[in-house]
Amino acid sequence: MLVLKFGGTSVANPAAIRQLISILQDKGTSKPKVVVVSAMSKVTDLLISLYQKAAVQDPTYLELLLQLEQKHLQAIVELVPMSQQIDIMGRVKMIFRELEDVCRGIYLLDELSDSTKARVMAYGERLSSAIVSVAFQHHGLPNTLVDSRDYIVTDATFLNAKVNLKKTYQNMQVLPKADLLVAPGFIARSSEGKTTVLGRGGSDFTASLFAAGLQADLLEIWSDVDGMYTTDPRKAAAAFSIEELSYEEAMELAYFGAKVLYPPTIAPLVAAKIPLVLKNTFNPGHKGTLISHAPVPTSQVVKGISCIDQIAVLTLSGSGMVGVPGVAMRMFKALALESINIYFITQSSSEQSITVGLAEAEGQKAVQAVNQEFADDIAQELVNPISLEVPMSIVALVGNGMIQQPGIAGKAFSLLGEHKINIRAIAQGATERIISVVLRTEDAHKAVNLLHNRFFLTVPQKPEPALT
Template identity: 85%
Template sequence: MLVLKFGGTSVANAAAIRQLISILKEKENPKMLVVVSAMSKVTDLLISLYQQAAAQDPAYLELLGQLEAKHMQAIEELVPMSQQIEIKGRIKMIFRELEDVCRGIYLLDELSDCTKARVMAYGERLSSAIVSVAFQHHGLPNVLVDSRDFILTDSTYLNAKVKLPATYKLMQENLPAAALVVAPGFIARSTEGKTTVLGRGGSDYTASLYAAALNAELLEIWSDVDGMYTTDPRKAAAAYSIEELSYEEAMELAYFGAKVLYPPTIAPLVAAKIPLVLKNTFNPGHKGTLISATPAASTQKVKGISCIDHMAVLTVSGSGMVGVPGFAMRLFKAVAQENINIYFITQSSSEQSITIGLSEAEGEKAVEAISQEFADDIAHELLNPVALETPMSIVAMVGNGMVQQPGIAGKAFSLLGDHGINIRAIAQGATERIISVVLKTPDAHRAVNLLHDRFFLAVPASSEAALA
């Protein structure tokens, strides 16, 4: 069994879907399951759709028409005219259903997370139906399934948590035994029967769930880049594709901003020991990046440098923290109750301050939550007012080889200091696999370039050729 996932750019239009079909025809696996994302930009348009409807802006109808035209054009270019009636009818029915949902939002002036998830799910429902029919008409008979029938979640509608044992059981017992199965990514269903979604990028996670449940030999994730890069090519022109990574390295790089892979994707694969390959739909000859439990030995100690922008740094400080049990617990509980994700934590050895990194958009909300929790301590001047700094970035160096190589952190910090870049905070993971620093955003781009040049001086010839 081979599981393949194709992202939004890989199904963006008829030409991209034809390329996808050519890739599948080269495969020799007797059984394949293909997971597809919504067409490129469609999820963003669906979000705009429900926002316009909620704002009682009648322009949502024009946007709905644009979305329908986009999908109809793909059908007209992929399916013979004499055989378009059935699929066009199905797509029109889906759009009339979507129109009814949006009209309800418009008239009721009410928009819940449940309704948002329902609207966002239409992208994958539409793309998978079109891709399945395109496969049929290009010599790839298949069975289309609805992932909502197989992936069971809680009721956190926009970033739902998967109930793994129940999901795996549904997949193992109920998926059709066809040679080729097509499934929409991203979408699922709660135990109450409501549509949920798995978070932006969740189609990768969908594919890894299918791979783990079916004990696949391999998971391939196809996008529009040649695998995972040593750093973001938009920040460092010398960046190149990494040939092999461990699960842990890939997870760290994905978490710290490598957008080619959705971070939760790795976990199901680790448990099932299933390797993952990141490939480029539009450059299928490139070997991409192999992610596995046992990557080939490498002389490169630092495997990649990631950067997350649009961050905020929040600091709680004061003499009232010293030697007080439960202080950190209260701080993190206050943040957790607001569903705020923390990317970075560091504490002074004197216990007089704790610094956390979080999304810039959630900075003010975190300040308010923590200020309320410690209002008495601040009022009695045991704590200073909560400090918030923006805009900030987190730059992280990742690599298993850093464990055995002393001096990497020292070289990095000296390099940044020599170039006048101030480090606001530092954290090193207990595994020594990652070293992360917080910098002011205007310095981050330069820091990434400096670190990349320092640790990736020699670009492999094969990578140079691929980038040319």
């Protein structure tokens, strides 16, 4: 069994879909396959704009709806013979009339719940999978289209739903028996039967769930880049694709900003030891990046450098924290109650301060939550007023090899210090697989380039003087 996921750029237009078809044809028919597809590129953003316009009684949502409909109908015209277009045209138009009814309800009722947002966002994958399935049929790839919502069960969080793995895997045992299945990514259904979505980038996760549920031999994720890079090519022109990574290394790099892979994707693969390959739809000859439980050992100690921008650094400090149990718990509870995700944590050895990194957009909400929790302590001057620093970035060095190699952190810190880049905070995981630093965003680009050059570019050795 082979599971393949194709992202938005891989189904962005008829030319991209034809390339996808070529890749499938080259795979042959020796193994059954599941193809998971995202919405066409930019469609999810347009769907969000659609419900946002409807929610504020902006009648131009109808123009946007027409634009979306024409985009999908044009794809059908270019991919399917005219004599075979009637059925799929009718199905797509019916889906758009359904979407129009939902948006009209939002417009008239002036009400927009998370449940409704998820329902609207789900249309992108429903449409793309239907079109891809029919395109496959007319290019010699007979297939069965399934609705992922019938198999993936989640809670009712709606916009970033948590999957019930046990029920989901049970459901997947009754998938139709076919050599080729086509399924929409990103979408699922709550145990109450309402449409949910798995978070932006969730189509990767969908494919991972199918791979784990069906005990696939391999998962391939196809996008528009040649795998996972040593760092963001937009930040360092010398970046290059990594041949192999462990599950843990890939998770760390994805979490710290490598957008080619949605971070939760790895988890379902780990227990089953299902390897994952990241490939480029538009450069299929490139070997991409193989992610597995036992990558081939290399001499490369640091495997990648990631960077997250738009970070806020929040610090809780004060002499009244020293030796007082429960301070960290109170701080993290206050942030958790506001559903604020923490990217980075460090604490001074004296327990006099705790620093966390979080999304800049949530900075003020975080300050308010922690200030409220420690209001009495601040009033008694046991705790200082909460400090918030923006704009900041987190730069992380990732690599299993750092466990056995001493001095990596020292080299990194010395290099940044030599170039007068101030490090605001430092954290190193207990596994020694990741070393992360917080610094000002204005220094992040320079820091990434310096570190990348230091750990990935070979410095030519000076020739030894000739013997006389």
